[in-house]
Amino acid sequence: MLMEITWRALFLQMSLYLAIAYENIALNKEAWERFPWKNIILGWGAQRAVDGRKSNLSASGGECTISAERKATAEWRVDLGEILNIYRIFIQHRTDELPWDAKNDHASRFLGFSVIVSNTTEKNDGVLCFKDKNFTLETIPNSINITCPIFARYVIFYNNRTNRPFPAGYSEYAYNELCELEVFGCSKFGYYGENCSIPWYEHCQLGLSDIKSGTRQSNIEGIEGQQCNKTHLLEIPLGDPDDLSSILYSFAPLFATLFVISFVINIIFTIRECRNKLRFKNQNKSKARNQQRVTADIDNHEKVDANTEYQELTEVKTTDNSIYDEIKL
Template sequence: MDSKVVLFCLLAKLNLIGIFAYDNVALRKLTWQQFPYTDRPLNNITMAEKAVDGLYSDRSAFGGQCTISANKRFTATWRVDLGGVLSIHHIRIYYRTDNNPWDISNGYTSRFLGFSVYISNTSNKYDGYLCFKDTNYTRYTIPDNVTKECVKHGRYIIYYNKRPRLAVNREGYSRYAYSELCELEVYGCSTRGFYGEDCDLPCPENCQERRCDIVNGTCLECRPGYKGKQCEEQCDNYKYGLECSKSCGNCSNGEPCYHVNGSCTNGCDAGVQGYRCDEKCPEGRYGKNCQDACSINCGVPSRCDRVTGECHGGCQAGWKDIGCYKKCPEGTYSFNCQYTCSINCGVPGRCDRVTGECQGGCQEGWKGTRCDRKCDDDKFGLQCAQSCGVCLNKEQCHHINGTCLNGCDKGYQGINCNEECPWGFHGYSCNKTCSNDCFNRSCNAVTGACPVETKTFPIIGGTAAITVVSLAVVILCFIFRRKLIRKYTRGTAKYQNNSEKKAEKLSSENTTPNKDIYGEKGTYQELGPRTEGSDNGGYQKLGHRVEGSDNGEYQELGPRTGVSDNGDYQELEPGMESYDKTKDNTEYQELGQISEHFYYEKLH
């Protein structure tokens, strides 16, 4: 058989045909190793970058084409940075053999067992994708170069191996972990946004970052707002964003939002705001785009439903409708205009829309600010200012006109029962006449009882008796008056005689009258007010004369009978006493009125 045919069949079986069309995107890129080998002279020829230098013909430690890690470590990590996120198809690893046959006699087979390969967008393997982990190879089956397909996008390719510290290793595994790589090749497209064996086919435009499967061109992820294998479909069902995973807000009239960023092209529906219409209206705002303010006339001022504007707590007094923007119509008042103005208002059916207070006061017979109470307490009429008459059983009269609905009580008559029974009548509404046995047919208007004197006389005889009594009273008064005049005349004569004797005594002693003693009022001297209850014994204190006095505060005295040696005091005779109209006062001198009593000085 032709050797070329045999080679073709072998490559087909190994699935290696066409793989060389991809680029080795790891060649000569930056590398890093967890525990590099530091012993001389190998430390200078076994660095981490030896695994991407493109050379692996000499796979021994001293060939300078392999990276060697430190001995006696339980973990071994090596990575290469591709310089950006690239589309990857497969990874190939060439392990250290020391150029010896690769079989169970080669000790490096135990070091290669149990390795893992990761693709990540960060330097942390756990942030990425595990492409392969060896769990089945043995020292008999593991190849010295391994190729693993891993169709992914990533920036870092990470090789990792470990050994347990305490547990017993699996059969055939080395005691410690190593990363002895002679070459690690990463095949894929070096130019972003292309796929295919020759990396010449553009990825669909809606693939996220123009990344697609390197084999069939399907998008790894879609740009926000698109879905489908090649991201050819826009988000629907009110979804938007990356992988169409987010829900639209409340766009105007229920319209769907923009499939990419969720914005509402024609604004928001009632109750929300923001360019995505996903923010609730703040307290005190409502309506489309929250453009309206809640009414200050709400039961809770400026607080309402963010969608409809309906006030919380209803409306304040005087306002109506769900938004409380309309005043109560004429004739209504209070909260939500629920009450009707009284027809008893001065202007019927007209009142204050807030309080219900009537315009023009109340009509006759009503009271209260809302004119909703009838006059009571025996009052009626306009402003309940008029008093009721005496209705039957003290009932309230009619609140408007004052009439007594059930008639008058005893002793009164008239429509309003405010007229007393006329002479000769009594009883309810004065409907009964006084008895003929009553004097002059006069009786009690309430009870009908006759006066106490029930004995009857002829009218002429009664009149004569009254006349006789009156004449007797007049005669007695005349006699009494004559007697008083006669007594006064005798007293005046003695008064004058006593006055002359006192004057002669004063003249013989050449005593000059002092104004403070005698005064200038004829036969009178003005004194100051007498102090009641004075302890001056038989003396009465005289005040000093005040010129021009009208004697309002002074006691008038008759002519002084002598000059007393008592300074400002006048000696009184033992006969001084309170005026008594029953006594014979002819032997006393009148001193004038002091504290509503008349005082007299006994005459000599």
């Protein structure tokens, strides 16, 4: 019983976590790269980096994007389909299933990369989220999370080997070897917050916002950035299912707290119930033993009484025989 409740609680907790977390808004979206591998039969195309698979990080695993060899630049991008609110970007690089250290050849190809977000397909029109200038073969992580709270449509991975001499450890050519690139944010335009449930305010400019707090740097009508999230809600039609789900999601922390409390109470009552059942079982065993002892005592008493009566009857017969003998004499 206790194990069943525990598994149910863990399942509900995981479901709640998934409900309130940012989702991967790049999953299975259209991807592109500048220099794809020439042999398309090998299946190393740009789409591999957004297929949701990263269990096999080798070239033969069919889960990684691999660009052409001997190129000075490497560029890859994913189209989110529309301008969306991004929070963070996750990158898993190719390892060929070998330890990720200075001896791994793919670490040298990862060094020096950049991540850019843009509303056009041109990286020069975008905003630089991250540029590696400090990692070495010994320190570059794999995988890596990059926090970049911003509105954008395209996420671009870029690397180059154009300005010699290169820093120590850098590969001679640029490569794109993404096994997975995930973009976490809100798939529903016009909302923010950790569960993407809070509607934006209509007087705020697009792209100058914080996805978690909703605070803007500026707005259309000159309202201060800190005041921007206090004026004029976007109008949502009454009865809109998205509105209902947003309201429900906004109560997620309360539901989580109530769930934890109810889970603890269920455990306490289950433990008490198990103890009561064990105590009742022990009491029944004790009663059964006592009943057996009483039954045995009664049987012993009955045997003793029967023997006594038999002995008394024997004595009476003996007396009668003695009297008869005396009369006979």
